[in-house]
Amino acid sequence: MKSKLFLVLLLIGVLMGAVVGCGGQSDQKEEGHEQTQQEQTGGSKGSITAVGSSALQPLVEEAANQFMAKNPEAQIVVQGGGSGTGLSQVAQGASDIGNSDVFAEEKLTPEEAKGLVDHQVCVVGMAAVVHPDITVDNVTKQQLIDIFTGKITNWKEIGGPDVKVTLVNRPKSSGTRATFKAFALDGAEEASGIEQDSSGTVRKIINETPGAIGYLAFSYLDGSVKALKLDGVEPAAENIYTGDYPIWAYEHMYTRGEPTGLAKDFLDYMMSDEVQKTLVPELGYLPATEMKVKRDAEGNVSQK
Template sequence: MPFSSIMRLLLAGAVLLAPFAGSVGAKAAEKAETVRTAAELSGKITLAGSTAMQPLVEEAAKRFMAKHPKVQITVQGGGSGTGLSQVAQGSVDIGNSDLYAEEKLKPEQAKDLVDHQVAVVAMAAVAHPDVGVDNLTKKQLIDIFTGKITNWKDVGGKNQKIVLVNRPASSGTRATFKKYALDGAEEASGIEEDSSGTVRKIVAETPGAIGYLALSYLDGSVKALKIDGVAPTKENVVTNRYKVWAYQHMYTKGKPTGVVAAFLDFMLNDPEVQGPSGLVVKSGYIPTTDMHVMRDHAGNVKKIVVFQVGSQTYTVGGERYSMETAPFIDQNRTFVPISFAATALGVPKNNIVWEPKAKTVTITKGNQKVVIKIDARTMSVNGVNRPLDAPAKIVKGRTMVPIAQVAEALDVEYKWVPETKSVRFW
């Protein structure tokens, strides 16, 4: 069951107390219990998998153990495939992966795993600093890794033999690079190394070498190459302009409990990890809340819509738009103008119908039909009445609705970000 689905259930249960949903209620009670028993936390946690996210998890584990001396955390590598198979078998508590479980495991194995997305990381083609090239077309990159181009002079560089450095088949970094940088092309044989750190060392020390690394491993010893003129930077990743990136997943078999749940809460919610100056940012990863797109296991990309309380601008996939009425909080609910929100989510304008006499707005999105009446405490969802914690209202000529419950009614994924007082949905 995807972690986002669990989050939606938790958010829905907190509607009476949270501005958007989810800051308190059931989830907060769970956090409060964690805080209450923080000094009592003890136990062992074993993690295995992605080496791309290993530096982040290792540092976070050190800090968590410093706070909780009775907790012992062991972080192992081995690649995403190893992490996923071991957590599915119950051999480890958490499987770290650059891949969705559905990309690597059989459906019957993946269905029991719960996804906790900690961050995003980009993967870059990296070369020895002296190859004389800083940009490759995608075709050139594919031809190099498939063995069709074997000398750097053929792509504008030095007259030097190309040395390929690959990761093993179990590597999530390899799978991501192959899927999005090489368009699925099969790599030619070359040096193969289990560790991202070893790949970096070999590429840095071997004239003519080329490999690929997560950006979190870049330290200036190798040269990150542009693809079709697009650099592997955060600014290009968050809008999907640079497409070679992956979520950093921490999978558990079923819903986590006890010390495992406490550590995951630390990874996902603690400012020391996720804050503006937290480990995620400092270690070269990208917070998931900074992304303007989301991508599923099949590679399908959706633009993320962001509304911020008090702002008369909103973004769709990173592009900025303006509106007359800013979102606001009332009765502990976040209100947004429904016409802008629905349009941003791809609802055709003729599927947003305002009836002035009845004072109702009807939104049809796919199989969902939602009817909201001004000042009413209920809304109709496919003909069935559902309660509203706060009624819709008209402000400056715009119909403002409590977006959490309306998003659920339209079958839309969403997340409230308290640090920026913004709502993200897709």
């Protein structure tokens, strides 16, 4: 009798162990599935804003779209407005990332700039661009200065057609304007003209206005406007890498202190091979790693 009871109890124990074991395997499978699913969809969550440079905007927008596709619970809002706007907003805590064509020290007070961390994500080249019908292909730096300061008012003065020069400028908050003023115009102040805070609008106006001239980042050169050589040097990536073409700037993404959470994840993605080796050149930007020269906040250029 006792042996029968023992066998029954043993059988019950074996059956209960099998049920628990199956349940444990099921839990492990479910847990493993959730982990795999999280790896596939991405684990970054939350919402951030990146505001500022319109020259950098196309790259940040496309990178944000790719990042959000991999991380469905992440929301990245990208806005333009100019480098000055981006820097002031990130310094005030109104945005998570401030996109800028210039060093923070060039736009902010030393106290404001002190708390910001610089993330140099690439290099942008800029060119003077004109209406497609302008027959001038090359200008000297002095001619360019004379055009933008209002001394040259008709294209015939430098061998072009008898058409009035129409200046299309960016606002003073623009990092593109600051870069162009510093390295194309040697710091000369631009004369008044049509002013637009969007590079896309600048391109459209120049394309539609006979005699128009302005300046754009390489990423906006789509054939609808003509880029001018400067002192015989083509505005091209290889000439920026060597320092032969002077109108370029680092593209900065500033954070207030060291980035954390989604901001850090996105900035890490900006420096990934997927962005640096593929997206950066595809959109007309230059990987900083290819530069043979470097430039400091004072504008001094030296060999790497």
